[in-house]
């Protein structure tokens with residue numbers, strides 16, 4: 093499932109072990125994107141006081157200590173899954 097939201101492997105990845113994926117998951121507006129930006133040291137994800145800002149997952153290559161991983165910011169997960177909120181949760 094996660095393969096669809098991560099860039100296709102480059103030539104450098106071929107023959108390498110599959111990179112671990114770390115996803116930041118939680119309710120809307122709890123600071124997921126703020127944490128994501130802080131960890132990667134860039135302002136890649138939009139942060140805002142309005143709940144429901146992040147929609148599509150945002151993958152980024154990141155070093156966890158010396159270990160390369162893919163870290164993903166995600167849209168907030170709500171119990172109520174109607175319309176676009178349902179697609180974001182999926």
Ligand SMILES: Nc1nc2c(ncn2[C@@H]2O[C@H](COP(=O)(O)OP(=O)(O)OP(=O)(O)O)[C@@H](O)[C@H]2O)c(=O)[nH]1
Nearest residue numbers: 120121122123124125126139140141144145146168
């Ligand atoms: N007080 C406080 N505010 C924070 C903290 N982290 C984030 N915020 C604020 O909380 C609001 C939401 O932050 P986001 O990072 O956009 O939250 P999110 O979980 O990605 O939100 P969605 O993508 O809408 O689900 C923003 O106004 C942030 O500035 C924190 O540690 N403390």
Ligand SMILES: [Mg+2]
Nearest residue numbers: 124125145146
């Ligand atoms: Mg967000």
